[in-house]
Amino acid sequence: MAFESLTDKLQNVFKGLRSKGLLTEEDVKTALKEVKMALLEADVSFKVVKQFVNSVQERAVGEDVLKGLNPGQMVIKIVNEEMTALMGSDTTEIKFQPINEITVIMMCGLQGAGKTTTAAKIAGKIKMKGRKPMLVAGDIYRPAAVDQLQINAQKQGVDFFSLGTDVSPVEIAKASLEEAKKKGNNVVIIDTAGRLQIDEAMMNELIDIKKAVTVHQTLLVVDAMTGQEAVNVASEFNEKVGIDGIILSKMDGDSRGGAALSTKAVTGKPILYVGMGEKLSDLEQFYPDRMASRILGMGDVLSLIDKAVEANAEMDAEKEKEMAQKMKKGKLDFEMYLESMKQMRNMGGLGAIMGMLPGMGAKISDDQLPDEKQLARLEAIVLSMTPEERKNPKLMSPQRKFRIAKGSGNDIAAVNRFIKQFDQAQKMMKQMPGLMGKRGGFGKFGGFGGNKFF
Structure with missing residues (x-):
């Protein structure tokens, strides 16, 4: 998980600050050394770290901080504000021409940074905003690059x-604008x-390409897992080509965080998006304040809400209404x-959700999270049921359970255990109608997807 190591270390530093009733100047200096x-x-640029500290x-x-009612919290607040400023303070959007x-x-x-996939991800985001994008295959050198972009489109x-791989990228770029005019596309994304490695060619x-066509936004995709090297790449691209914004890919990996914390400070160019997975929907708007909160272990509830709204938006309105009524009645x-599992995956999985909750990111280790294989086995049990059995759990007879166990590749004990736990969750929900919200959704599904079924 991104920033996990950095978050753990910063949490330990802050724990020491909170434990002190009063802070001395030496306390602050010692904490800041850590x-x-x-x-x-975390591979943050030395100059950036020095300036930040x-x-x-x-x-x-200052006297007001050291003698404040809660000096430890005040220092943490300052760290949060300075870290937000380091990453750009304001959220930056792609600048579009009139519609x-x-x-x-x-x-x-660079090759391997995830540029082609990111181009498709951005096209999806732009489409959701009501524009009509067109993806242009300008990479004529890498094997299968054209096919990859076409499939993602x-x-x-x-x-x-x-135009295939026998035409120069410059000619492809010029021809794409003519095609966009014919088809009515108002955004052209050239891959x-x-x-x-960086070379003159x-x-x-x-x-x-920039001389041949008017490029309104030059976006650089860098691999967050390369740390400080990503910052060096961004600096060189900005110096030689000129860039308008940066997208950090692979932020869901074991990245140390250096790229996110250094790039804006070194290049002066904003981070627009961060790639949080391989799916075409795994692209998040970059919010400096939210990222700072996440790094400091304070959670990122606003992004979690955004994910929940996006996941809920994919649900049919009538289906959602029906589910909400069932929830209210327990x-x-x-x-x-099944719907809760789908929504949880759309939100990045349970690990991603837990990482956005305040105080949870540094506390939840991978071995404490539910096993993805176990989740798949439980889902297989449900998928082996008939539509009638899914809608009416009371139909479960020993014969039906044996059939479901065989069809899902589980033993009968696993099926019995799952159904028993499901019954317990149903009884608990009937006893707590006040906890049910007005809308159906992942957050309202009791123990679904959590440890309740493991």
Whole structure:
């Protein structure tokens, strides 16, 4: 999980500050030395760390802070504010031309950073905002790059343009604008070629595209897992080509956080999005304040709410209304269990959800989370039921349970245990009608997807 190591270390530092009734200047300096080491180990730029620690110390050693009612909390607040400022303070959006004009976005980055997939992810985001994007295959060198982009365009339900691999990227870019005018596309996203490392040929090709067509937004995709190297790449692209924004991919991996904390400070260019998974929906708007809260172990409830709303939006209105009525009456069924599993996956899985809750990110380790294979086995049990059995759990007879066990690849004991726990959850829900909200949704499904069924 992103920032896990950094969050753990910062939490330990803050725990020491909170335990003190009064803080001395030496206490603050000692704590900031530990913060400094934690940031350096997270691969944050040394210059950035030095500037950050100096800014925090300057504000934290003031008389009002040291003699405040809760000096430890005040220092943590300062750290949070300075970290937010480090990453840009304000949320930055992609700048579009008027809707009746074509906005040209050029994607660039090194090979392996996830540029082609990110281009498709952005196309999906833009489509949701009411615009009509077209993905353009400008990478004529990497094997299967054109096919990959075309497949992703189909999955996102957006237009795709290609002239194959025998035409120069500059000509492809120019032709794509003519095609966009014919089809009525108002956003053109050009996927360019990457290289294993920065070279003059790649840079010149990007410069030539920008000379041939008016590029309104040049977006750089960098791999967050490369830490400080990602910052170096961003600096060089900005210097030679000129970029307008940065997208950090693979933030769901074991990244140390250095790229997110250093990139804006070093390049002066904002981070627009962060990639949080391989699915085409796994692209999150970058909010500096929310990211700072997440790094400091304070959670990210607003992003969790956004995910829940997005997951709920995919549910049919009538189906949601029906489920809400069942919830109010305490009538659980296995169809609702399947829906809760779907929504949990749409929100990034239980691990991602727990990581956004205040104080939980650093406390929940991977071995404490439910086993994904176990989740799949339980889902297989439900999928082996008939539609009538899913809607009416009372139909479960020994014969039906044996059939379900055989069909799902489980033993009868696992099926019995699951159904028993399901019955217990249903009884508990009937006893607590006041806990049910007005809307059906993942957050209202009691123990579904949590440890209740493990």
